[in-house]
Amino acid sequence: MNHLETISIDQINRDDRRFCISYPLENPMLRASIEKVGIIQPALLFGPCPYTIIAGFKKVQMAIELGYVAIPAIILSNIDEKEALLYAIHDNLIRGLNTVEKALAIEKMSRMDFPMPPIFDTMVFLGLKPHEKVRAIHSAIAHAEEPMKALIVSKNLSMKNIETLLRFDRSERGPLLGLLSTVHVTEGSLREILGMMILMKIREGQIDFDGFSGVGSADDLKRILKGRMYPILTSLETKLEHIRQQSALPPHVDIKVDPFFEKEYIDIGIRAKDIKDVEYALERLRKALEGGSIGSMLELTKG
Amino acid sequence: MSLQRVSFVEAKGSLVRDCPGTKNHICCGYKTIDLIEGCILSCSYCILKYYINADGIKVHGDTPYILSQIEEVINAEKGHILRFGTGELSDSLALDRKYRLNRPLVEFFGEKKRALLELKSKWAGFDHLAPYLNPYTVISFSLAPQRSIDREERRTSPLYKRLKAAKKAQDLGCFVGLHLDPIIIYDGFEKDYEYLIEDIGRLLDLKKVIWISLGLLRFPPKLLDHFIENKRKSLLYGEFIQGEDGKCRYIKGERIKVYRMLYNQLKSKDDELFVYLCMERSDVWKAVTGMTLNESEALIGLFDKRIKTLYGGTI
Numbered sequence: 001m002n003h004l005e006t007i008s009i010d011q012i013n014r015d016d017r018r019f020c021i022s023y024p025l026e027n028p029m030l031r032a033s034i035e036k037v038g039i040i041q042p043a044l045l046f047g048p049c050p051y052t053i054i055a056g057f058k059k060v061q062m063a064i065e066l067g068y069v070a071i072p073a074i075i076l077s078n079i080d081e082k083e084a085l086l087y088a089i090h091d092n093l094i095r096g097l098n099t100v101e102k103a104l105a106i107e108k109m110s111r112m113d114f115p116m117p118p119i120f121d122t123m124v125f126l127g128l129k130p131h132e133k134v135r136a137i138h139s140a141i142a143h144a145e146e147p148m149k150a151l152i153v154s155k156n157l158s159m160k161n162i163e164t165l166l167r168f169d170r171s172e173r174g175p176l177l178g179l180l181s182t183v184h185v186t187e188g189s190l191r192e193i194l195g196m197m198i199l200m201k202i203r204e205g206q207i208d209f210d211g212f213s214g215v216g217s218a219d220d221l222k223r224i225l226k227g228r229m230y231p232i233l234t235s236l237e238t239k240l241e242h243i244r245q246q247s248a249l250p251p252h253v254d255i256k257v258d259p260f261f262e263k264e265y266i267d268i269g270i271r272a273k274d275i276k277d278v279e280y281a282l283e284r285l286r287k288a289l290e291g292g293s294i295g296s297m298l299e300l301t302k303g
Numbered sequence: 304m305s306l307q308r309v310s311f312v313e314a315k316g317s318l319v320r321d322c323p324g325t326k327n328h329i330c331c332g333y334k335t336i337d338l339i340e341g342c343i344l345s346c347s348y349c350i351l352k353y354y355i356n357a358d359g360i361k362v363h364g365d366t367p368y369i370l371s372q373i374e375e376v377i378n379a380e381k382g383h384i385l386r387f388g389t390g391e392l393s394d395s396l397a398l399d400r401k402y403r404l405n406r407p408l409v410e411f412f413g414e415k416k417r418a419l420l421e422l423k424s425k426w427a428g429f430d431h432l433a434p435y436l437n438p439y440t441v442i443s444f445s446l447a448p449q450r451s452i453d454r455e456e457r458r459t460s461p462l463y464k465r466l467k468a469a470k471k472a473q474d475l476g477c478f479v480g481l482h483l484d485p486i487i488i489y490d491g492f493e494k495d496y497e498y499l500i501e502d503i504g505r506l507l508d509l510k511k512v513i514w515i516s517l518g519l520l521r522f523p524p525k526l527l528d529h530f531i532e533n534k535r536k537s538l539l540y541g542e543f544i545q546g547e548d549g550k551c552r553y554i555k556g557e558r559i560k561v562y563r564m565l566y567n568q569l570k571s572k573d574d575e576l577f578v579y580l581c582m583e584r585s586d587v588w589k590a591v592t593g594m595t596l597n598e599s600e601a602l603i604g605l606f607d608k609r610i611k612t613l614y615g616g617t618i
Contacts, residue, residue: 167531167532198531199531199539202531202534202535202536202539203536203539203540229542230542230544230554231542232542232554232556232557233542233544233554258547260544260545260546260554260555261544261554261555261556262544262546262547262552262555262584263327263547264584264585264586301586302555302586302590303554303555303556303557303558303559303586303587303590
């Protein structure tokens with residue numbers, strides 16, 4: 001029977017992180033909560049003394065920072081190391097684990113020589129597909145450098161973006177993450193940026209980070225990358241933009257050109273609420289036609 | 304050579320189908336025979352490698368069942384001369400020496416004399432079929448510069464063997480088809496293709512080349528991830544966009560430039576060569592060949608005409 005006890009902080013070996021799957025350890029909310037009402041849930045410790053934390057790393061960390069000398073804890077001494085790790089994982093499951101924590105859980109199981117079936121079982125509990133490829137990706141996440149882990153958690157990155165990031169060497173990820181930290185990126189724009197970056201790495205053998213110095217936004221970064229990786233498409237887009245400006249069509253006349261200039265036709269749309277709108281739109285279209293703008297747009301679709 | 308499990312499976316459902324074609328692209332109206340699903344050649348760019356080969360290679364060995372389906376399709380067709388091929392979901396010859404699946408088909412088409420069977424391959428060995436060949440079987444080879452074969456088609460026959468085999472098929476009384484597909488853009492590809500076309504002109508009897516297809520590299524977006532994962536620099540060299548059919552293709556201007564170059568080089572060898580573009584848009588056709596093909600039916604008509612010219616109305 002395991003009892004709730006009050007354990008002195010000194011009796012806990014805080015350097016032993018065999019069972020630690022918490023990431024990050026800092027948690028301002030938890031700290032504020034402990035400050036307000038104290039520690040409600042006991043930590044789970046692995047005996048004998050000095051004890052190893054099974055679950056409650058953040059709690060112990062906050063308690064120390066707040067000057068606690070002892071904390072409530074349950075000591076489990078009648079289990080083995082592997083059981084202790086499973087306790088750690090399942091105890092934390094309730095709060096929901098982020099990607100890095102899931103990765104740490106899987107990696108720690110591998111390191112403790114769990115056979116594959118229980119690892120796959122746990123992956124299902126973690127909401128992951130029980131597949132070797134998924135396990136390998138999570139192992140790579142667990143071994144990733146600190147800034148990458150921080151980005152994964154802070155931006156709640158999709159697996160697609162994480163996989164792309166992992167395709168870069170550690171030496172490339174440093175400046176890459178540095179660059180990304182200077183601009184605001186959404187999940188979608190990050191996917192585009194990373195997609196073009198990895199293309200650059202494969203095509204050119206390296207990433208020319210100097211070429212991105214001074215970028216102020218994700219759009220700037222995308223524009224530079226697109227110009228390098230898709231020069232023909234970029235040039236067509238620039239020409240189209242120029243023609244659009246020249247034609248100066250009113251906003252209720254919309255000329256759609258295929259985004260990849262693949263379709264050999266353009267779509268012309270008029271939004272009208274009365275006859276006058278239609279007449280005005282046709283008049284402007286006629287001018288654009290006579291001025292050559294529409295012909296030039298069609299020309300762009302011919303490759 | 305095969306590293307994949309080959310299993311014989313029960314032939315079920317329709318194994319003779321229309322080539323799937325793609326939206327707003329001119330299709331040649333080919334009929335595919337799914338004799339084998341999967342391929343042992345594992346070319347780097349091949350869609351089969353990632354989709355069909357997952358469960359090994361499946362062989363539909365029930366020849367009478369397949370022949371009855373082919374016969375049904377031939378009998379139902381009133382307007383066109385049908386062309387059938389087994390090279391859509393596999394290589395037509397790579398496994399044939401071992402499993403001997405083509406012989407009954409070759410004999411069937413020879414007896415029927417109403418349609419053509421095309422055996423399309425990157426594998427040069429067909430000696431086992433030689434005694435049974437007849438003019439209603441077209442032996443076809445996919446061709447690429449040796450540099451490209453070395454990089455992307457490592458388990459296939461080298462170029463010189465394919466060309467030698469094509470010549471042998473001509474000597475045995477068959478017409479041959481040539482497929483420059485996929486054409487991969489890489490640094491220096493223009494010169495390599497120029498040499499390839501020189502070799503074609505030098506080694507083959509161009510009057511016995513029934514058709515030549517040109518098809519630039521195209522693939523579903525999922526394959527792009529595989530190319531990136533495997534750092535296939537040579538496959539990622541050009542500028543890809545997503546076509547109307549959802550497939551990744553080189554940007555249209557580049558496609559036209561490359562097709563035009565190859566089309567003109569081929570035509571300069573023999574102006575009567577029948578050169579067609581595989582799965583291209585009508586405006587690309589127009590820009591490259593000067594021909595206006597607004598729909599697939601027009602290309603199918605060109606094939607009919609070509610076959611009638613070469614076979615002198617015997618089909």
